[in-house]
Amino acid sequence: MSAINPVTDLSRDGDIAVITLNAPPVNALSQIMREGLIEALAGAEADTATKATLLICAGRTFIAGADISEFDKVQTGASLRDVQNAMDAAKKPIVIAIHGTALGGGLETAMCGHYRVAVPSAKLGQPEVALGLVPGAGGTQRLPRLIGVEKALAMVTDGKPISAQDGLALGLLDALMPEKELKEGALAFARQLIAEGKGPRRTRDLNEKVTGISPKIFADFRAAHNFRGFEAPGEAIKCIEAATTMAFDSGLEFESRIFLACKNSLQSQAQRYAFFAERKAGKIPGLADDTPILPITKVGVIGAGLMGGGIATVFANAGLAVTIVEADGAALARGLDAVRSGYESSVKRGRLTADEARIRFGRLTGTLKFEDLADCDLIVEAVFENMAVKKNVFARLDKIARSGAILASNTSFLDIDEIAAVTTRPDHVLGLHFFSPAPVMKLLEIVRGAKTSNSILATAMKLAKAIGKVGVLAGNAHGFIGNRILMQRQDAANALVLEGASPYAVDRVITDFDFPMGPFAMADLAGLDLGWDAATSHGESMRDLLCEAGRRGQKTKSGYYDYDAARKASPSPVTEKIITDFRAGKGVTPRAIGEEEIRERCLLPMINEGAKILEEGKSSRASDIDIVWLYGYGWPAYRGGPMFYADSIGFGAVIAGLKKYTIAPAPLLEKLAAANKRLSDFA
Ligand code: 3HC
Ligand code: NAI
DSSP: OEEEETTEEEEEETTEEEEEEOOTTTOOBOHHHHHHHHHHHHHHHHOTTOSEEEEEEOTTOSOOSBOGGGTTSOOOSOOHHHHHHHHHHOSSOEEEEEOSEEETHHHHHHHHSSEEEEOTTOEEEOGGGGGTOOOOSSHHHHHHHHHOHHHHHHHHHHOOOEEHHHHHHHTSOSEEOOTTOHHHHHHHHHHHHHHTTOOOOOGGGOOGGGSSOOTHHHHHHHHHOOOTTOOHHHHHHHHHHHHHHSOHHHHHHHHHHHHHHHHHSHHHHHHHHHHHHHHHHTSOTTOOTTOOOOOOOEEEEEOOSHHHHHHHHHHHHTTOEEEEEOSSHHHHHHHHHHHHHHHHHHHHTTSSOHHHHHHHHHTEEEESOGGGGTTOSEEEEOOOSOHHHHHHHHHHHHHHSOTTOEEEEOOSSSOHHHHHTTSSOGGGEEEEEEOSSTTTOOEEEEEEOTTOOHHHHHHHHHHHHHTTOEEEEEESSTTTTHHHHHHHHHHHHHHHHHHTOOHHHHHHHHHHTTOSSOHHHHHHHHOTTTTOOGGGOOSOSHHHHHHHTTOOBGGGTBSSEEEOTTOOEEEOHHHHHHHHHHHHHTTOOOOOOOHHHHHHHHHHHHHHHHHHHHHTTSSSOHHHHHHHHHHHSOOOGGGOOHHHHHHHHOHHHHHHHHHHTTOOOOHHHHHHHHTTOOSTTOO
8 A cells, every 4th residue: 555645545456446545533525635635546547557446435434524624724735626527537437435424525526436335334415504505516416416306405405414225226326335345345346347348437427317307396395495594505406406407517616606605604604613613512621531431321310200201211212221210100100101102203203113112112111219220320310490309309319329320410500519419429410401302402511510520521421422412511500501591581581571572572583583482482391380489479570470370381281372282382362461460560661672672682691691601610612602502592503602693793792782781791791802802712
């Protein structure tokens, strides 16, 4: 094997030239790899002893895309287009061998090869929309030529990878190879091509699937899909359409122009920022790489309510055995029923086979005995949000949990140290704050108590990934990161309603910003009685009045909204009357409040609170706060999160806006503004 450069090798296997790429961890197509590839392709072409070329990757995956970290730098040297021109010009057939993930520029390079084989576990996708981009290296021109327009439209707009089996059925792959025999299989495939006298088969010349396509396909596709405020999917549709109306090279030019415009857009900058922010969140500052990780195979959950049932489902889905403890039999039966019907609905929607649902549900054991948790590696408490109840649970747990077990609370707001203090092992206690609905929401706040050990934190961070969540470290403060910021928005929303805005108008402004739901719809979903106590409630707030009237949110089919049997929300005259009376009781004369004021008063205090959290060291970095809001509360991805949004509108607008509503800006905002720094870079 001869090294072309540190990431590219060219060797010979009989009459096949073998190009091997090796740039861990994901073989991103960086400048050095593009240059190596061009040189290797030239070497393979020039070698008179070979009749075909094989392109394969070392490590855990085929090329997972262009190197995103280069997007903000000035590009020098060979471009991906140069690589592709070299592949298109090759006189010997090029076989591409795929394992792991062929994504974005990786799949585009594969499609530029003349034949493609893969192992059954491989995945193929054009995920660029998730970065606010369209495929920019011919993906929108080659993909429909291989798999047809309709499938290509789906792949470039939803960004989800397809399986190798689907790739084979669709014509994206020519053959599947046994899992551990990719190279041997691909070499044999190449030799067969040679034996059959088959030469290059350029995707650019395969026009059948893009000829005679009715424009109606595109109109229908647009009508059937709502991409909310996301611009990239609509741009990707235009590019696929171009593949059906333009010659190949013009289509490529069209795609390049759109790719460039997307790359420079604020939306793509925000989404690329979020991509790296998510990966950064997994790294806890100050923790050594060799911090011991504890094994977790058996999990206990205490409380089978909304969250306990959801959390148990998350662990069962990840293959772990789960024991759920409840205080009374009826609640346990209700909780297990809710989990079972969750699985049944996944089966109905085609997301899970009936067999798989049965296996997962079979991992759960319900009990009324705390003692059954004695052999658990991790126990997550999800009982009522009440300090006395939680302390009682942890004191009991401390007596029965095995030594070394991790004890976690799913509390939304309460002090983790106060909870930990009732145990003899506060170093093994932390917050694991899941979001509702737990099986769906990707965020897991990992709350560090004053005494939580590094090993427990590192284990929790690793666990987050294993159960499909994005873990973010949070300091122990009322509401941690997410709910602390949420309270600011909720207080502002409540104040706006008191002053005259309707809760429905407030929600509309927030959903127009592209949140999936507004503050009042969200409060209904969480349950208005979360942390509310009937015994001490005296109609002090709108929430008190609604709860006192039995309107406790979606679960009672009424809260700020009324809910029908299908949980469809509609504005409620009863709630409107409660609000009108509440204002009158407070002596408030309602005034008309515009959308801009609603937006500013809801969003600016969130930024301000984020800055305070950073000042207090309750979050390690601003980008962690953004990840919390992107994955826990549905902040629109193309706006990057509250900290990134602050940078995008500028400190001037943030500070002036806060002052307009007589809110004192956090000192950090003024400090960073004076230093001309970005908030989202703060760490
Ligand atoms: N460019 C640069 N770095 C990348 C990268 C890329 N395309 N993909 C992954 N990485 C980096 C990550 O930042 C991370 O770095 P770190 O260790 O320093 O934090 C490291 O590779 C490992 O990544 P993950 O932690 O995400 O590893 P996983 O095994 O969980 O996931 C993956 C692997 C599925 C490949 C996932 O990394 C992924 O989805 N990557 C992005 C794929 C993508 O979006 N490709 C399209 C890029 S845009 C493009 O190709 C444009 C083209 O059309 C011109
Ligand atoms: P819930 O009221 O639906 O469920 C609580 C369950 O705990 C009940 O089934 C109850 O019977 C059980 N329970 C109470 N005391 C118990 C004990 N001593 N032993 C065993 N079981 C006991 O409440 P929910 O919404 O599930 O909340 C649970 C916790 O999760 C709270 O701390 C809450 O703040 C937190 N949380 C709630 C979220 C939400 O959206 N509802 C989101 C994230 C966290």
